[in-house]
Amino acid sequence: MKSLKKLASEQKGRYYSLFVLAIMLGVLIVLQSYMIVTIVDDLFLAKQTFDQVFPMLLGLMVVLLARVSLSYGNGKIGVAMAANVKAVFRKRLLKSYASQTLSASYKGQLGQKVSVMMDAVDELDSYFSKYVPQRIVSSVVPLIILVVVFSQHLYSGLIILVTAPFIPLFMAIVGGLTQRKSEAQLDSLSAFSGRFLDTLQGLVSLKLYGKSRHYKSVIERSSLDFRDTTMAILKVAFTSSLMLEFISMLSIGLVALELSLRLVVFNEISFFTAFFILLLVPEFFTSLKDLGSAFHAGRSSMGAAVKIEDELKKEDRSASWGANKMPDGPRTIELKNVQFQYDADGFMLKKIQASIKPYSQVAIVGKSGSGKTTLLHVIAGLLPQTSGTILVDGHDRFNYAEHEWFGHISYITQHPYIFAGTIEENIALGVQATKDEIRKAAAKAGIDQMVQSLPNGYATVIGEGGRGLSGGEKQRVALARAFLKHPSVVLFDEPSTGLDLFTEQRLHESMKELSKTSTIITVAHRMQTIKDADHILFLEEGVLLAQGTHEYLKESNPSYRELFSAQREEEK
Numbered sequence: 001m002k003s004l005k006k007l008a009s010e011q012k013g014r015y016y017s018l019f020v021l022a023i024m025l026g027v028l029i030v031l032q033s034y035m036i037v038t039i040v041d042d043l044f045l046a047k048q049t050f051d052q053v054f055p056m057l058l059g060l061m062v063v064l065l066a067r068v069s070l071s072y073g074n075g076k077i078g079v080a081m082a083a084n085v086k087a088v089f090r091k092r093l094l095k096s097y098a099s100q101t102l103s104a105s106y107k108g109q110l111g112q113k114v115s116v117m118m119d120a121v122d123e124l125d126s127y128f129s130k131y132v133p134q135r136i137v138s139s140v141v142p143l144i145i146l147v148v149v150f151s152q153h154l155y156s157g158l159i160i161l162v163t164a165p166f167i168p169l170f171m172a173i174v175g176g177l178t179q180r181k182s183e184a185q186l187d188s189l190s191a192f193s194g195r196f197l198d199t200l201q202g203l204v205s206l207k208l209y210g211k212s213r214h215y216k217s218v219i220e221r222s223s224l225d226f227r228d229t230t231m232a233i234l235k236v237a238f239t240s241s242l243m244l245e246f247i248s249m250l251s252i253g254l255v256a257l258e259l260s261l262r263l264v265v266f267n268e269i270s271f272f273t274a275f276f277i278l279l280l281v282p283e284f285f286t287s288l289k290d291l292g293s294a295f296h297a298g299r300s301s302m303g304a305a306v307k308i309e310d311e312l313k314k315e316d317r318s319a320s321w322g323a324n325k326m327p328d329g330p331r332t333i334e335l336k337n338v339q340f341q342y343d344a345d346g347f348m349l350k351k352i353q354a355s356i357k358p359y360s361q362v363a364i365v366g367k368s369g370s371g372k373t374t375l376l377h378v379i380a381g382l383l384p385q386t387s388g389t390i391l392v393d394g395h396d397r398f399n400y401a402e403h404e405w406f407g408h409i410s411y412i413t414q415h416p417y418i419f420a421g422t423i424e425e426n427i428a429l430g431v432q433a434t435k436d437e438i439r440k441a442a443a444k445a446g447i448d449q450m451v452q453s454l455p456n457g458y459a460t461v462i463g464e465g466g467r468g469l470s471g472g473e474k475q476r477v478a479l480a481r482a483f484l485k486h487p488s489v490v491l492f493d494e495p496s497t498g499l500d501l502f503t504e505q506r507l508h509e510s511m512k513e514l515s516k517t518s519t520i521i522t523v524a525h526r527m528q529t530i531k532d533a534d535h536i537l538f539l540e541e542g543v544l545l546a547q548g549t550h551e552y553l554k555e556s557n558p559s560y561r562e563l564f565s566a567q568r569e570e571e572k
């Protein structure tokens with residue numbers, strides 16, 4: 001990731017406007033002090049009347065208004081810079097999350113990802129909205145003031161020159177500490193968010209196992225951790241403000257002492273010069289002190305930037321898709337020496353060789369944990385193979401554009417995701433379809449009757465915050481999505497838990513209907529599905545042990561026979 005400094009200077013227009021505003025601000029500060037001194041000098045020493053100084057007073061009002069407007073403009077540019085950078089980072093994070101493969105997206109806690117996306121990106125704000133504008137102001141304004149002070153009185157200029165460097169020196173020492181503490185704070189915030197969301201999602205399981213009290217204390221502990229790290233940062237912030245205040249007060253005091261000695265005791269300078277310098281010096285230190293607080297906020301942003309960088313850098317083997325279009329029609333899929341491994345020493349699919357003919361019904365079978373779902377994910381393109389090739393109609397699948405491939409397949413998982421919305425919206429899922437088409441798709445999926453019986457029919461709100469659906473109903477909503485899409489390949493993860501006979505029958509009929517126009521690849525658990533399949537892929541510990549029809553495998557493969565008899569026993 002580019003440094004935050006570079007990101008700021010890349011917004012050239014805004015960056016240079018900040019410089020112009022800072023120069024104008026410096027000139028106005030000098031002008032304001034000059035006018036105040038002139039008015040006081042004219043009124044009290046030159047004994048002029050109020051009418052005589054009135055034009056100068058008006059001028060002072062204009063200068064003050066202009067100064068306020070410049071500060072406002074300065075802040076506004078900073079906020080615009082921050083908004084721009086935050087939008088860029090949120091887009092990059094979203095893109096990174098969206099392009100992640102299944103296995104990468106399962107890694108880490110959801111709450112932690114939300115925390116990086118929301119809190120860490122928000123934390124960048126202060127660097128651009130506070131630190132950058134203040135850094136520019138603080139590098140220009142004190143310089144202008146210093147030149148003016150030197151032009152008026154050499155010794156006051158020298159005192160400032162000697163004491164001022166203590167402020168940046170102190171800021172540099174505190175800065176490193178702040179960044180480390182802010183990284184720790186974001187760590188504990190994302191741990192807290194992760195734990196909180198995890199507990200919320202698993203609340204039912206926790207209650208069932210009587211562990212909700214234990215998890216309450218886990219959440220409490222991580223919230224206290226977050227409190228402690230936040231307090232540690234505040235402690236540094238308060239100490240740093242105190243020190244900055246101390247240094248600047250000491251310097252102003254020294255200048256005031258020196259000026260008063262020269263004015264009263266030695267009578268070396270005029271009241272005008274002494275008062276003018278005395279007004280400018282606090283402005284000088286205020287500008288540096290403001291940089292001190294902005295620097296503190298900026299360092300917290302740097303801690304957040306490290307967190308975001310870590311998240312964006314996370315290793316992911318996402319597939320690189322091509323740009324080819326995929327024609328409609330029947331589809332042949334060939335797996336050539338396809339291998340896949342989750343992690344370096346994780347589960348592995350080994351050298352899978354298979355050919356899937358158009359409109360065939362393929363069943364993937366094997367014991368639990370043999371790699372059936374993994375193979376289905378690899379065929380679906382959700383997990384890119386680590387080696388080997390998948391040919392679709394004779395061409396490498398990854399030569400096609402990603403949206404072309406996914407536009408031609410449907411994948412029905414065991415637990416399809418139901419979005420918060422109406423049943424109609426959930427079936428259409430972004431596809432342009434008439435009410436009639438949605439109804440027909442639902443009827444083919446065997447869910448039309450159930451939906452019609454609901455008081456609000458297809459307008460019933462389901463998903464989060466709405467009515468729940470049973471596992472079988474969810475799969476039928478997913479089937480209706482498939483009927484509406486007319487895919488050439490349907491990948492189906494058959495429910496492994498017992499469905500009632502009626503639901504099973506409906507699912508079976510729907511799959512038969514889909515098989516008229518699509519190739520069906522099913523992770524099969526039911527005997528009926530296995531018997532109906534034209535081709536069976538029999539997996540054992542990631543190895544494609546055998547393939548063929550049910551009858552052939554039963555005759556030729558003892559392991560398959562064993563699995564088959566176990567299955568038969570189970571379904572008796």
Ligand SMILES: Nc1ncnc2c1ncn2[C@@H]1O[C@H](COP(=O)(O)OP(=O)(O)OP(=O)(O)O)[C@@H](O)[C@H]1O
Binds near residue numbers: 347368371496
């Ligand atoms: N995201 C993952 N990261 C690492 N290992 C995984 C991941 N998902 C699954 N595995 C492992 O891969 C192996 C195969 O899992 P898979 O889900 O493909 O088996 P399966 O045959 O479909 O099992 P079941 O019939 O029980 O659903 C298992 O040992 C599992 O622990």
